[in-house]
Amino acid sequence: MVNTVASTSEQAPTVQxxxxxxxxxxxxxxGRSPGLPITAAxxxxxxxxxxxxPAQDHxxxxxxxxxxxxxxxxxxxxLDGPLPAAAFDLLPDAVVVTDAVGxxxxxxxxxxxxxxxPAPTAVGRHLTEVLPLLDxxxxxxxxxxxxxxxxxxxxxxxxxxxxYAGPVHDRDFHVTVRFTRVAGRLARxxxxxxxxxxxxxxxxxxxxxxxxxxxxxxxxxxxxxxFTATLLAxxxxxxxxxxxxMLNTVNTDADRVTRLLAEVLDVSRIDSGRIQVRKQIVDxxxxxRSVVDGKIAAGAADAGRFDVREEGELPEMxxxxxxxxxxxxxxxxxxxxxxxxxxxxxxxxxxTGTEVSVADEGDGVSASNAARVFTKFWxxxxxGNGTGLGLYIAKAxxxxxxxxxxxxxxxxxGAEFRFFVPAGGPVFG
Numbered sequence: 001m002v003n004t005v006a007s008t009s010e011q012a013p014t015v016q017x018x019x020x021x022x023x024x025x026x027x028x029x030x031g032r033s034p035g036l037p038i039t040a041a042x043x044x045x046x047x048x049x050x051x052x053x054p055a056q057d058h059x060x061x062x063x064x065x066x067x068x069x070x071x072x073x074x075x076x077x078x079l080d081g082p083l084p085a086a087a088f089d090l091l092p093d094a095v096v097v098t099d100a101v102g103x104x105x106x107x108x109x110x111x112x113x114x115x116x117x118p119a120p121t122a123v124g125r126h127l128t129e130v131l132p133l134l135d136x137x138x139x140x141x142x143x144x145x146x147x148x149x150x151x152x153x154x155x156x157x158x159x160x161x162x163x164y165a166g167p168v169h170d171r172d173f174h175v176t177v178r179f180t181r182v183a184g185r186l187a188r189x190x191x192x193x194x195x196x197x198x199x200x201x202x203x204x205x206x207x208x209x210x211x212x213x214x215x216x217x218x219x220x221x222x223x224x225x226x227f228t229a230t231l232l233a234x235x236x237x238x239x240x241x242x243x244x245x246m247l248n249t250v251n252t253d254a255d256r257v258t259r260l261l262a263e264v265l266d267v268s269r270i271d272s273g274r275i276q277v278r279k280q281i282v283d284x285x286x287x288x289r290s291v292v293d294g295k296i297a298a299g300a301a302d303a304g305r306f307d308v309r310e311e312g313e314l315p316e317m318x319x320x321x322x323x324x325x326x327x328x329x330x331x332x333x334x335x336x337x338x339x340x341x342x343x344x345x346x347x348x349x350x351x352t353g354t355e356v357s358v359a360d361e362g363d364g365v366s367a368s369n370a371a372r373v374f375t376k377f378w379x380x381x382x383x384g385n386g387t388g389l390g391l392y393i394a395k396a397x398x399x400x401x402x403x404x405x406x407x408x409x410x411x412x413x414g415a416e417f418r419f420f421v422p423a424g425g426p427v428f429g
Contacts, residue, residue, distance in 0.1 A: 220253035359410035
C-alpha cells in the first residue's frame with residue numbers, strides 16, 4: 001500500500017499546504033507569489049510542500065479586485081480545463097495524464113514508444129485498462145493510492161518502481177506521480193514513466209567492477225599473505241637469495257594491488273565526471289622516454305624492443321603531465337602484454353597539436369572488436385593479468401584534454417593506437 005499520512009519524513013507521498021490565495025494576489029514579503037503552486041517532481045524519499053515551490057510571476061493589474069478574481073478563474077481553468085496534448089509530445093519522458101477518476105486525457109509519444117499502446121486507443125479509457133501498474137507486492141497501484149488521491153494535502157508520490165502488467169509480458173518502470181488540485185479538489189493525476197534498463201545497466205556495470213576488483217585482488221593478496229607467513233615462520237631456514245626472491249614477489253604483488261586500486265579510483269572519477277586536468281608545459285618526447293626507460297628498468301622488456309621516433313617540429317604542449325604519462329603507460333603496457341615484436345612510439349607535430357601512435361607487431365585488433373577496445377573490462381582473446389580498464393581510462397583522459405584516440409592496423413601487422421592532443425594553452429583564473 002502507498003503511505004498517505006504526512007507526519008514523518010519516511011512517508012512516500014509528497015504533501016501540500018492548505019489551498020493558497022488566488023494566483024493573482026500580491027506577492028508576499030518572502031518574495032513568493034501565493035498563487036497555486038506548480039512544482040517539479042519530488043526526489044525519491046523526500047516530501048515537498050507548497051513552501052518549497054518556486055515563485056510564479058502572474059503579472060500585475062491596476063485593479064486588485066480584477067487581479068484576484070480574474071487570475072483565480074484563469075488559474076483554475078488552466079489546471080482544470082482542456083490540456084494541449086501536442087505539447088506533451090515534446091517531452092523526452094513518457095507522460096500519462098488522467099482526470100480525477102482515472103480516465104486518460106494525455107498519452108504522449110514517448111509513452112506510446114515505451115508502452116506500445118497507440119494514443120487514440122489509450123485516450124478516453126481508464127488508466128487501469130491502458131496501464132495496469134502493480135506495486136512490489138503485486139497489488140493494483142491505482143486502487144492502493146486511492147487514499148492518497150483523496151487527501152487534500154498530498155500532492156504526489158516520489159519515484160518508485162512499479163510493474164506494468166502488459167498483455168504479452170511484464171515490464172518494470174520508474175514512476176513519479178503528481179496530483180493536481182484546484183481549491184483542494186483533485187483535478188488530475190500525472191504520471192511520468194522511465195524505463196529501468198539504463199539504470200539496471202549501470203548497476204550491472206558496478207557489479208561487474210566489484211567482481212573484477214575482487215577477483216584481481218584475490219591472487220596478489222594470497223601471494224603476499226603466503227610469502228609473508230612463510231618468512232615469519234621459517235626465516236632462519238631460508239638463504240638470503242630465497243628471502244630476496246620472496247620479498248621481490250611480495251613487492252611486485254603489492255604494486256599490482258596499488259595499480260588496481262588506482263584504476264578503480266580513476267574509473268570512479270570518470271563515471272562521475274570528476275576528472276580534473278591541471279595543464280602545464282610538458283615535454284612529450286621526454287615523457288615518452290621516461291615511460292620506456294621505466295619499462296626497461298622494471299624488466300618488462302629489453303631496450304631493443306622499443307623504437308621511439310619523432311616527425312616534424314612539436315609545438316609547445318599544455319597538458320596534464322601525470323595524466324599524459326598515465327595514457328602512455330597504459331598504451332605501452334597494452335602493446336607489451338598483448339602484442340609482439342618491436343613496440344614503436346611515434347610522435348608527429350603539427351600547428352595545432354601532437355599526434356602519438358603506439359604500434360606493435362602482434363596479431364592486432366580485428367575490425368569487429370575495434371569499437372569495443374575502449375570499453376570497460378575489455379581484454380580481448382589474450383586475457384593476461386590486466387583488468388580491462390587501461391584503454392577505457394586512456395580514452396577518457398585523452399578526451400578530457402579535448403583530444404581523440406583510435407585503434408587501427410599497424411604497418412607491421414599489429415595494433416596501432418593513435419591519439420591526438422591539441423597544443424592548448426595556459427588556463428587563468
